[in-house]
Amino acid sequence: MGRGKGMVNPKLKDELNDQLCEAMLSLETVDECYQFFEDLCTISELKAMSQRLEVARMLRAGHTYDDIVARTGASTATISRVKRCLNYGADGYRIVLDRLAPGEEKEPSHK
Known part of the structure; x- marks a missing residue:
């Protein structure tokens, strides 16, 4: 049985991905997002x-x-x-x- 639209894919749902999502939600400004993504991603991944x-x-x-x-x-x-x-x-x-x-x-x- 497939998942409905808007439901979280169970293949993605785990403790580490929860932590990443919580980290993203904790960012408060565009500058904070830039800082986080600069540390987390390569430039080509972000682009x-x-x-x-x-x-x-x-x-x-x-x-x-x-x-x-x-x-x-x-x-x-x-x-x-x-x-x-x-x-x-x-x-x-x-x-x-x-x-x-x-x-x-x-x-x-x-x-």
Whole structure:
């Protein structure tokens, strides 16, 4: 039986991952986040996570793959993976994007 949307993947749930999540929740400022991620991740790991979040934001706003590649440099494989997570994942991107930009338009403006 599969897990429902929004449920924590039991393969991920353990004491060390709980500790990591609690550590992230303890950060209070953008500067603290930078300090923590600088110590925790390589620069390329951090850039990859930032890129995936921007890909998710752009997909949700209705941008084309070509627009997303031009802005982020992400591969079409990465864009497809993020799109799959947006459609069938645990709703993590949705939660974060809703909180970062409540009420933001979902479609790009065509000027």
